[in-house]
Amino acid sequence: MKVMNMVNSINQALGMKLDEDENIVIYGEDSGLEGGVFRVTEGLQEKFGEKRVFDSPLAESAIAGTALGMAVAGLRPVIEMQFSGFAYPAFNQIISHISRFRNRTRGKYPVPMVIRMPYGGSINALEHHSESMEAIWGHIPGLQVVIPSTPHDAKGLLISAIESNDPVIFMEPKRIYRAIKQEVSEEKFIIPLGKANILSRGEDLTIVSYGAMIREVQKAVVMAKQKNIGVELIDLRSIYPIDRETIAESVKKTGRLLVVNEEPSSFGVGAEIISIVNEEAFLHLEAPPTRLSGFDTVIPLPMGEHFYQNDPLRIFYEIEKLVNY
Amino acid sequence: MKVMNMVNSINQALGMKLDEDENIVIYGEDSGLEGGVFRVTEGLQEKFGEKRVFDSPLAESAIAGTALGMAVAGLRPVIEMQFSGFAYPAFNQIISHISRFRNRTRGKYPVPMVIRMPYGGSINALEHHSESMEAIWGHIPGLQVVIPSTPHDAKGLLISAIESNDPVIFMEPKRIYRAIKQEVSEEKFIIPLGKANILSRGEDLTIVSYGAMIREVQKAVVMAKQKNIGVELIDLRSIYPIDRETIAESVKKTGRLLVVNEEPSSFGVGAEIISIVNEEAFLHLEAPPTRLSGFDTVIPLPMGEHFYQNDPLRIFYEIEKLVNY
Amino acid sequence: MNFKKYDPLKDIMYQVLDKNGNLTLADWDNKLNDMEAKTAYEKMLFARQADIKAVSYQRQGRMYTYPPNLGQEAIAVAAGMVIRDEDWLVPAFRELGTYLAKGMSLKEYFLYFRGHEDSLIFKNAKNFLPFSVPIASQLLHAVGIGYAIKYKEEKDKVVFTFVGDGGTSEGDFHEAMNFAAVWKVPVIFIVQNNQFAISVPFNKQTASVNIAAKSVAYGMPGIKVDGNDIFAMYDAVQTTADYAGKGNGPVLIEALTFRAGAHTTSDDPSKYRTKEEEDNWAAKDPLLRLKKYLQGKDLWNAKEENALLDQYDLEIERQFEEAENYPTTTLDEVFDYHYEELPEELNRQKVAYKKFLNWKETRK
């Protein structure tokens, strides 16, 4: 075990897989020599050579589209979008090809590929650097969408993602890239995709959250506890496939649901989870299942961003409202 | 009044606005001389000249991006994506700029622009020609997303869209471009954006639908009536802003909701509407609000598409299940 | 050929066989002998016949919308004569001659236009991607495959990829050319410049003198070739594939041709071009030209052609029947190929649909 932040643990997962499987290549803007603008791929080019870890020209559609070509020809590319807000030029390649190639070829050409992208806000960044658009990826048939919330999870989930024979959008909560440190095994381990993780048990209310918001929710859970409210906290881990069962089981018990995330509210992941509990646990609902997301607005520039991003107090406020419903 | 199909009524709306406002220009792939592959812009170049109605090179990002430039410089472009499945290369321009320019410039540069795109399936087409991805557009802050279901609505809604000073994604259900004919006023009229339309009244169940699915739902409503089930049918008309109030009022009365559309099910418009009724009418719900969408799959090629697309019987089956809950 | 001689900026076009079937280049027989020239013609004839029959199947309502190849056969057949099993083919959708060479069956081709996914497996073909509907997006796949070839040091393998004149306007064209040149990968980009993108003529597509010249922007060689001249096309593809296979990096070939038919069976070209233009190009038809050449050498006659056509018709009809008799799509097939393992959510949707089908059954 070693104390790591998420940058370290992702770096370690990448290095481990590069070591193990010579079909893996890593590239993106500044991913090579520089090790990425967040230093996530630091040292990998030095260790594995420029053929395997390299810089690409500045063109996201090409990064994604060439990776599809590599994947069908037997490589296993792990590509980087510098920020999730700059993945949009690659949208057509992802929705029209990467997500569909296995089905289109009836399994002849699967697409083992990971698209890593730092996402999310509260880093005092310029516009486009704080996007949280996971619902859009979740809505695209054929993709898997994964979001870790700790260094440990990031490692185990990323290894699973790289070993998956289907494409994974791997969204990294950059706000906590270095903010959370924990002991992480230096051995190889995997965390299965598609399974949520119950972080705390409680009887009064279920909270489903993921990514950087988990840490904020945990603070609100402490506040709730002081008021004798027992929160069951589920870290979703995978946006798609979504762990319907874990969510349903929990809400059947608590009768109350709050989803906390940082995306625009309408047509988001929150709505999906609310629909799931209606489908699976309707008769158990004791209060309206609720979502606490960002606003239906562009994420404000840093001076106004605090309004948009949910803090523990805001989360606690919603917990209290729900429990008192 | 004149009997028209939707191609006629859209063409008439475009012609009327071109006539009225010389800042309007229309372009896209094959939109000029040929009048578009669906002939929606037929005759307009002849009448208004090549400067105002024209072909662009084959590049969707450019079609959208140049339209933004025109809009900030005082024109009012109405552009065409040949199929909604080919709008994806324009995704970055739409999400990063078109939807945001007003906010980014605090109102200095609004973006009066309409992006027309035929959408939806059941036309026996090749892959990519049957997409129904309205939830993705709905999730993007700053856009308006409109879908008509009749020739009359198409005309009134399109005129509103063109007159709006904010960007509109105008999705045309190509399956019923020529399949529905009705009397439409030849005068100018508008239908407000953001307001749903109640098509039939009923006490037992609310169905929210839109686009080409309305016609299928209407057939199911007739089947339901034969079983003495009264359906309140709401044609959403606008995906965003969504008419929360009309939906909520209806479900408060009926206690039951079914959403019918043709998108992939997860993370879709159905989920949003289910969340809305939970937020607004929780205590009135007598059965789990339900969505009947496509599958979380690529839309099958024509031979398998019938599984994916909901027909009246499938809709009736869900109605019955809900009413017997 | 020495492709440095055909400077695209000077708009010089490489041609071997003029429209009257006369060689404009001496010594041609060293490249393709009489037998090979005859074979080339037969392949073009077959591709054309299959294409013509496809259009008629569509007219009969036995296939959905179909994009004819008429007038462009020389390009695809030439590429087909060069491409090998181990090479990769990343198609657009108007290169029937190459698909056949690469091992696609006509049955699969017809099945595709009858709306069945199984068609795209190309069961007996290796290294052959599905047709690409989103214009120009496929070019990036070719570049990625090129990278994989280089990475694995699979010496002398080459990727062939196709796009239309319209497709050169897409951003993906640019990005693919740029990445290919920077990475120096073995990709031959063949642009079928048939002068129209549906109704949009070349001069509204780009202000460039031609398409081959676009190679300059990427530091890549480019040549403009008479795409209705199978000899020139064969030579160009063969020479550049050899060049790329030796590790010299990508090449752009502009094949100048004319889409003699409609864009697809839903299109009516009379709306946007003149009879005169069509007639003009009909005189430059690739089959006509090669036939004149072969007849000049007494290698071909009408009787032979008719006999062959009869034989081709039988073969094409047989394959079409196979496509028509192919089992229809099942519910499982709609779901089961999206992921290696069917996710719970997809299974749930499938099961729900099966319940509906059961209900429907009992209702009868």
Add this chain to the structure above:
Amino acid sequence: MNFKKYDPLKDIMYQVLDKNGNLTLADWDNKLNDMEAKTAYEKMLFARQADIKAVSYQRQGRMYTYPPNLGQEAIAVAAGMVIRDEDWLVPAFRELGTYLAKGMSLKEYFLYFRGHEDSLIFKNAKNFLPFSVPIASQLLHAVGIGYAIKYKEEKDKVVFTFVGDGGTSEGDFHEAMNFAAVWKVPVIFIVQNNQFAISVPFNKQTASVNIAAKSVAYGMPGIKVDGNDIFAMYDAVQTTADYAGKGNGPVLIEALTFRAGAHTTSDDPSKYRTKEEEDNWAAKDPLLRLKKYLQGKDLWNAKEENALLDQYDLEIERQFEEAENYPTTTLDEVFDYHYEELPEELNRQKVAYKKFLNWKETRK
């Protein structure tokens, strides 16, 4: 200048003032007289000083991440000397000198990097779009504006737009150049080739001989200019703007320069380039060069420079203070600019947040 003389394919670069401050072109005074040359220097000095102070404000934690202009000032100032009120400016984000010329206040500039949307209104500027963060996407906006100018027959207006060397790899660069040339619109594309895209050097960005040559692919004139030579830049921008304004269509200018500073204040260039390379370019610095020229003509001295710098510092500090004292963002401002009228749904979210704020108040 006659830009036909500077064939980008031959990689000839237009230069007027060499790095030692000597004119390589006779007759220069006809273009910019002594007073104008001095003014140019003052503008560069001001832009550099503001830029340097911006970096230091960032270091002090009074601004967020900032992208320095150091070493590239000649390009932006030259464009600023040509651009007029009625012309349009479609920026990237590293052209401070042009922004100032166009009417942006430093206060607004600082406010942007302090994270306030009001900055981008550019209150006293006409026809000036916000900085564009998604690389190369802005070029299409410039082309659309060009179309509007042509459409409205606003004779002789021109659009100036900027992008970096890295940005030329994006699909939007290609599509913008192509549309501009097909539509023949008055757009001047200025590529600041500072030889790096963050850490990625030019030779990993493209295999093209240079960037100006990319114009060939679009049938558009292109020229490579010494971007550290303000005289050459001024001449190139002025001549091409005149050409474009007369209805001759777009032009591509490659301005060769070097990003002497970091990519942004979060970047450390020592990871990816050598001290030697930096020193080499420092000797070609645009201010140094013009100062030598002015000193050679006895038009400039250190005292004058120091006095000016003192004055500039005061001005810059005053504007920074204004930015610092600017009222912070309100909740209403987060919501109210998305649509002409606030949709019900946005209002609902705003109201919900206000309720929370009330609750928070009462809780204290």
